Amino acid sequence: MKKLLLPFLFFSLKLSAQNVQQIHQKAILIDTHNDVLSNQLITKFDLAKRQTEGNFDLVRAKEGGLKAQIFSIWCGEKYGKGTAFAMANREIDSLYALIKRNPDKIALARNSAELQNIVKQKKLAALIGVEGGHMIEDRMDYIDSLAKRGMRYLTLTWNNSTSWATSARDEVTKKDSLPHLGLSDYGKQIVRHLNGLGVMVDVSHVGERTFYDVLATTTKPVIASHSCAYSIDPNRRNLKDEQLKALAKNGGVVCVNFYSGFVDSAYSAKVQSFVKQHKAELDSLVKIYHDVDLATIRLNTIHKTESEQLRPPLSMLIHHIDYIVKLIGVDHVGIGSDFDGSESFPQEMNSVADYPKITEELLKLHYSEKDIDKILGGNVMRVLKANAGK
Numbered sequence: 001m002k003k004l005l006l007p008f009l010f011f012s013l014k015l016s017a018q019n020v021q022q023i024h025q026k027a028i029l030i031d032t033h034n035d036v037l038s039n040q041l042i043t044k045f046d047l048a049k050r051q052t053e054g055n056f057d058l059v060r061a062k063e064g065g066l067k068a069q070i071f072s073i074w075c076g077e078k079y080g081k082g083t084a085f086a087m088a089n090r091e092i093d094s095l096y097a098l099i100k101r102n103p104d105k106i107a108l109a110r111n112s113a114e115l116q117n118i119v120k121q122k123k124l125a126a127l128i129g130v131e132g133g134h135m136i137e138d139r140m141d142y143i144d145s146l147a148k149r150g151m152r153y154l155t156l157t158w159n160n161s162t163s164w165a166t167s168a169r170d171e172v173t174k175k176d177s178l179p180h181l182g183l184s185d186y187g188k189q190i191v192r193h194l195n196g197l198g199v200m201v202d203v204s205h206v207g208e209r210t211f212y213d214v215l216a217t218t219t220k221p222v223i224a225s226h227s228c229a230y231s232i233d234p235n236r237r238n239l240k241d242e243q244l245k246a247l248a249k250n251g252g253v254v255c256v257n258f259y260s261g262f263v264d265s266a267y268s269a270k271v272q273s274f275v276k277q278h279k280a281e282l283d284s285l286v287k288i289y290h291d292v293d294l295a296t297i298r299l300n301t302i303h304k305t306e307s308e309q310l311r312p313p314l315s316m317l318i319h320h321i322d323y324i325v326k327l328i329g330v331d332h333v334g335i336g337s338d339f340d341g342s343e344s345f346p347q348e349m350n351s352v353a354d355y356p357k358i359t360e361e362l363l364k365l366h367y368s369e370k371d372i373d374k375i376l377g378g379n380v381m382r383v384l385k386a387n388a389g390k
């Protein structure tokens with residue numbers, strides 16, 4: 001009997017809270033997708049101070065062992081020619097201002113060497129990802145300008161297609177009425193241009209046809225900055241097994257999204273009945289916030305116990321990571337939370353302070369420290385470096 005108990009005791013000892021923290025804090029954790037900047041233009045939260053709402057601030061980021069954040073620069077599809085690029089720059093300005101106000105806490109990283117240097121100085125490395133090809137307004141010189149300001153990935157489409165790339169939403173819902181499908185010739189030029197600049201091509205949000213056109217065009221590994229496994233949750237924003245395999249062949253990385261709707265296939269039905277019940281209240285919140293997502297986040301806060309039931313368990317999120325690792329290997333998975341970009345995340349995942357729970361769960365599944373390092377950021381670092389090289 002004693003003999004049987006020993007491995008168990010050894011394992012529990014290994015998983016002490018201190019041990020989890022040690023392994024977690026040592027890793028260079030890179031989150032590839034956070035939407036706090038576009039929200040901050042509305043909320044005006046001071047991100048250097050601990051906030052009680054939202055998922056991100058510099059205090060909680062430190063607690064969660066976050067070493068590098070790729071901030072999403074995003075605006076909706078109502079922005080187009082003449083407004084979208086300006087909006088992108090406005091959000092980049094607000095990141096620059098945050099950095100200027102807090103030089104001891106956060107600094108801009110334009111490459112992997114700068115990222116590592118900033119981590120050594122115990123500051124958060126801030127990187128820029130532009131989410132939505134519409135923000136370049138069909139202009140190559142706008143890509144150059146954004147790259148100069150620090151853009152390290154461009155998500156080719158958001159939910160809306162561009163004139164040169166079709167999105168996941170449009171490929172599914174407008175298939176027969178689309179003027180073109182996948183990447184146009186100009187879209188291919190854009191991919192090559194990004195390759196040349198060392199800006200990662202982000203395939204989250206793009207349609208399947210665009211996805212495969214990108215892989216046939218790019219000379220560098222791609223990133224899916226915030227997507228999950230379609231086999232577990234068949235949502236058009238998630239990647240099918242064949243796509244995941246193709247992405248691995250390209251040497252790329254898929255960074256798992258924490259949004260409950262992409263993690264749990266039962267989530268949207270549960271939410272629909274919740275919203276139906278509180279419709280009048282939600283309508284009045286939309287009038288205050290002028291934004292359905294922010295209004296829904298507020299509604300969730302008001303009905304905390306009820307909304308808590310809608311959230312999938314943390315184990316479901318971990319299942320996506322584990323599933324992808326088993327399908328395509330541990331070298332192609334990362335973390336792309338989508339914090340501050342969604343109204344719901346799995347239970348226990350409330351903010352950037354909660355990343356250590358992922359390390360804890362992976363240790364429970366007997367992942368080695370080396371593999372955990374890769375998932376938390378090592379793989380993204382590899383892709384970042386590969387894109388910068390000629």
Ligand SMILES: [Zn+2]
Nearest residue numbers: 131205226341
């Ligand atoms: Zn997104």
